[in-house]
Amino acid sequence: RPRVLSGIQPTSDSFHLGNYLGAVRQWVPLQETHDAFYMVVDLHAITVAPTAAELRTRTRVAAAQLFACGLDPERSAVFVQSHVREHAELAWMLICLTGMGEAGRMTQFKDKSAKYGEGSASVGLFTYPILQAADILLYQTDQVPVGADQKQHIELTRDLAQRFNTRYGATFTLPNPYIVKEVEKITDLQDPTAKMSKSSSSPQGILDVLEEPGALRKKIMRAVTDTGTDIVADDENKPGVTNLLRILSALTATPIPDLEARYVGQGYGTFKKDVAEAVIETFSPIRERAEKLLANEAELDRMLAIGAAKARAVAQQTMEKARDAMGFLPTH
Ligand code: AQP
Numbered sequence: 001r002p003r004v005l006s007g008i009q010p011t012s013d014s015f016h017l018g019n020y021l022g023a024v025r026q027w028v029p030l031q032e033t034h035d036a037f038y039m040v041v042d043l044h045a046i047t048v049a050p051t052a053a054e055l056r057t058r059t060r061v062a063a064a065q066l067f068a069c070g071l072d073p074e075r076s077a078v079f080v081q082s083h084v085r086e087h088a089e090l091a092w093m094l095i096c097l098t099g100m101g102e103a104g105r106m107t108q109f110k111d112k113s114a115k116y117g118e119g120s121a122s123v124g125l126f127t128y129p130i131l132q133a134a135d136i137l138l139y140q141t142d143q144v145p146v147g148a149d150q151k152q153h154i155e156l157t158r159d160l161a162q163r164f165n166t167r168y169g170a171t172f173t174l175p176n177p178y179i180v181k182e183v184e185k186i187t188d189l190q191d192p193t194a195k196m197s198k199s200s201s202s203p204q205g206i207l208d209v210l211e212e213p214g215a216l217r218k219k220i221m222r223a224v225t226d227t228g229t230d231i232v233a234d235d236e237n238k239p240g241v242t243n244l245l246r247i248l249s250a251l252t253a254t255p256i257p258d259l260e261a262r263y264v265g266q267g268y269g270t271f272k273k274d275v276a277e278a279v280i281e282t283f284s285p286i287r288e289r290a291e292k293l294l295a296n297e298a299e300l301d302r303m304l305a306i307g308a309a310k311a312r313a314v315a316q317q318t319m320e321k322a323r324d325a326m327g328f329l330p331t332h
Helices: 017-033 042-048 052-068 086-095 100-104 107-113 123-137 148-168 213-221 239-252 256-262 268-294 297-326
Strands: 003-008 035-040 076-080 143-145 176-178
Touching: 003 017, 003 123, 017 035, 017 052, 017 143, 017 239, 035 052, 035 297, 042 052, 042 123, 052 076, 052 268, 052 297, 076 297, 086 123, 086 148, 086 297, 100 123, 107 123, 107 148, 123 148, 143 148, 148 176, 148 297, 213 268, 239 256, 239 268, 268 297
Parallel strands: 003 035, 003 143, 035 076, 143 176
Antiparallel strands: none
């Protein structure tokens, strides 16, 4: 079976609708058709300096949400990145194969470092896409289900794999992104041209999976809509309405033209109420399952240990190959 791998950062107290629709929702059916590896990327999360308590809590909350969304510890490997030490080791090897200019072209670094003063973002934030390349290559991944913001990082991963293979002999599989066009970029409710983001959206612009129904409803009712009254998809002139149409379409499996026809002559109010109900209906059972999982930390940790063991077996095999190919002496 082809292999899929993806990850999510424990950088806040909940995933948001963009993470869910753009990535995690795709991960669930892929368990049936692929050899699946999904991780909570805690090594990535320390690029933005959380406290130890924050990292610990957010890592468990992230894992609980993944299981609550339908990932199954029996059918896929669900694990915490730092439990497999090889990620950091391979990242170092790949860092040494990456040009400064090449790393400097990553647009996500430019976005994410903007909020720090000039020169104050961590070196880890700068090298983050190379750790991501290591995450992917370690598992000989064929496909990486992600949102559009990750396209450039998958390209870098392919370049690094190719470079390594050319210099040291065939070692790594070249991965492809797996992106679902309709939901590749869910946007901020208050700034509908920007992506909904854990770190840069305002609380009013983001819909968290673990949020209470009342708060979700309020935010959707207050979402920025555009001038005019028509409910039609038009990225250029109506980015707010278009984002809400995409959300409703994805959550109710209804094509956008059907929704446009349904809301002819109806106001934004009715439309937004329906979007809110669809979001609440999707998130409520996830929230309830996540709360149950979090109430039993020992069981949650046990589920993650099963995933780590599966992941380690594959990662160790790849690393033996990579170390030898690069010329590192064996330890025995
Ligand atoms: N707005 C979005 N629309 C579609 N997909 C999205 N993803 C993120 N935002 C959207 C996808 O979710 C997966 C996990 O993301 P991540 O945790 O690696 O972080 P990110 O891409 O950097 O997303 P955020 O929310 O902006 O987090 P922070 O603020 O922590 O950096 C990825 O597959 C991503 O494409």
